[in-house]
Amino acid sequence: MIFVDHHNHCITMTKTLEIDIRSAEGLKLNRKPVMKKTFAVVKIEEKSRNSNLDESRRSDPTWNYKTEMPINGDAKFIYIEVFYRTGCGHDKKIGEAKIPTNDFMGRYSPQGHFNFLSYRLRDKFGDKCGIVNVSIMVKSDSTTGACSSQAAETGLWRPRSETPSIDGYGGRIVTGVPIWCVAPTNYYSSCVP
C-alpha cells in the first residue's frame, strides 16, 4: 500500500499480520476461575476484531480465531483483550495483554515465520488474571520501489538517510521526490499525455 502525504513523500510501511488467537488459560475474575462464555479481541491501533464466543464456560477456553489485519510499520504494540459474556448478553472485560511488536517483527522473526507467543493478561487493577496464547505471522505487502517509473528513471528517487523504524527485513522508508519540484519544464513536457 503506497501513501503520499502532504509533503509528497512516498511512504511504504504497512504490513499484514496473520493472527491466530488460539486459547487462554488460568482466566480469573476477582481471583476466582472464570466459568463464563468468553471471547477475545485483537486491537491494532484503532482497529479491532472479535473472536468467536467459546461456550464451554471454562477458565481455559479455545478459540483458534484466525484473522488478517493491517499494521502500520511503526506501531509499537498490539493488544489482546479477553471478555466474558454475562447472562443478560453484556460483555465485560476480564483483562488485556500488551504485545510489543518487536516480539514478532524483531531480530528473531523473519517474515513468513509463525511466531507462537504467550502473554500475561492483567485486569484493570494490574493484577494477573491469566495467560493468552496466540500465533502471529507477518506478511508484507510493502514495496521499496519508486513511486512512479519516471521517478526511478531520473534517478531522483532515493531512500531517506535516517534509520528505519522496522528492524531487519526490507521495510525501509523511502522518500520519493516528484520530478517537477526539481526540473519542472522537463517534467511537463514529458508527462503531458
Next chain:
Amino acid sequence: MGGCLSGDVNGGKQAIGGVQQRPTSSIPNNAAHNDAVDFFFRSRGQYPLFSQIELSLSALNLVDRDITSKSDPMAVMYLRKKDGKLEEIGRTEVILNDLNPKWIEKITVSFQFEAVQTLVFHVYDVDTKYHNVPVKTLKLQDQDFLGEATCVLSEIMTRPNRTVTLNLTGNFGAGVNRHLGILSVQAEETVASKTVVEINFRCVNLDNKDMFSKSDPFLRISRIVETSAAVPICRTEVVDNNLNPMWRPVCLTMQQFGSKETPLVIECFDFNTSGNHELIGKTEKSVAELERLCLQKEGANFVYPSFSHGNKVLKGQLLVDRFVEKVQYSFLDYISSGFELNFMVAVDFTASNGDPRTPSSLHYVDPSGRLNSYQKAIMEVGEVIQFYDSDKRFPAWGFGGRTSDGSVSHAFNLNGASYGDEVVGVEGIMEAYASALRNVALAGPTLFSNVVDKAANIASQSLSENSPKYFVLLIITDGVLTDMVGTVDALVRASDLPLSVLIVGVGNTDFKQMEILDADNGRRLESSTGRIATRDIVQFVPMKEIHSGHVSVVQALLEELPGQFLSYVRSRKINPIGAPAI
C-alpha cells in the same frame, strides 16, 4: 456430603491418558524408553535385547489414611538394582478418593529376556495438591505410604493372561503386618505405531444423576483385551453441571487403542467428589465406528446395564464432532531423515569457581593430569553431543571472565580467536578451555543472558535457510546466577526458536535457581515484559547426581531433548525431511 472432604478435587477432575497437543507440554514421564538415549547406545553396537512392555496397575482394598475422605492413591514403580538400590522407573497418575483405584497411566519398562528384573511397587496416598502439577514432581517423602509389593518381571510375562496379583505389605510400627490390600499388575507389549487420532466428543440428553443440580459428566474410554477384561486408556476432563457436555479433544495413539477395529468401551460417568462416580451410560464402538459417526453426523445411544431387563437403551447419545487421523513421527524419524542437531558450549569463568591456581578450585588444572569438574563435564557431555552433531564444529564461549583487553565479557570466544568462535571436536573444546584458563581472569557476575542471546541469534538465522536445524546450547556452570531476571528474559525470548538449553551444574551449590529455570513443576517462565515462554526449553542436570551413579550422563542430558524437539516441530507441523505431508 461434600463439605468436609479433603483431597484435590480439581486434580481429580483432570483429563488423563490422552496425549496433549499444546506446544508447551512434553512427552509424559517415561524414564525407561527414550529415543535419543537408545540411538546413542545402538550406535556403539550396544543392542539390548529387549521389548517394550506397558504395565497397567490397579489395586483393591487400600488402607484409608485420610480422616474425612478416602486416600488419593498413586503408585510408583522401581527397578531393584544389583546393589539393592531402587531406581524409579515411572509413576501412575493420582486418583481422587478411591480405595480401589484402576490407574490409567501406564508405566513402560524394557523387558530384558536374559536379566532378572525385580520390580518394586510403592503405593502412596497423595496429600499435596496435584492439579496441573506433573506427577513426577510430587515429593514422595511428603506423601503417606500405603504399602509395597515386589515381583519379577518375567513372572508377569509368563502368566497366561500376563497378570499378577500381589499383596501389599508394610511396616506401620507395632510390628504387625496389617492387611494393606492387593495390587494387580497387567503387562502388554507396546506396538510402535505412528498413527494418532484426535477426537472431539460431545453428548446430548444425558440422564440427571445429581439431586440439586445437573450431572457432572466425563467419559472413560477402555480397550477390551483378549481376556475380555477392559483396560482404561483415557479419561476426559469433567464438565460441571451439564447434560449436553462438550469435552476438549482427546488424542489417542494406536498404541493405546490397538487397531481401528478393536472394540472400545466408552462409559459416561457423573463425577462425585466422594470418588463414587455414577455410571450414566455406556456404549461400545471401535475407532473406525467413531469415524463413521463423525462422517455421517450420527449419534450412538448409550445403554444402561440392568439386571432384570438386560441393557436399557437411553435417550442420551454420544456424538463425534471432529475426527482427525494423523501420523506422529518420533524423534528418531526426524534425526534419521537428516534433521541436523547443532551444539554450542558455554563455560562459566566467574570467580565463584575459585582461583584456578588453588587445588580446591573447580577450574584447577592438576599437573598430574587428573581432570577437574569442568574437564570431566566437557569430556562426558562432549561424547554425547559429538555423536549427534554431524560436523563436530561447535561454537564455544566463556562467560563472566576478564579477557586480555581488560574488560569483563559475558560471551567471549573460548578459543581466544577474533575471527570465529568455532572449535572442532571435544578435543577442540578441551584445548580452548585450557588456553582460556591461561589468558582469562575469573571475574563476574554470573549471567547467562548473553550466551543465550548468541545461541538464539544463530538459531533464528537458520529459520530463513532451507535446511532444517535444531540447536542445543550447553552451559557448564557452578550455578549461582546474579541476574535471574535477565536470564529469564533471554530464555523467554528464545522459547519459540528451534533451541534447547541444557545446563550442567558442577560443584556443590544449592541449584534451586536452576530448578526454577528448568520449569519441571509446570510453571512457565515469565519475562519482565509480561511475555510467557512458549515452551520449556531448559533442562538442568547436576553433575553430582551423575557421579553418584543415580543416573547416567546420557540419560540425564537427553531426557527432555526429544520432547522439547518434538514440541517445536509438531506445533509448526514440520515433518521429517521427505516424509509425506500429513
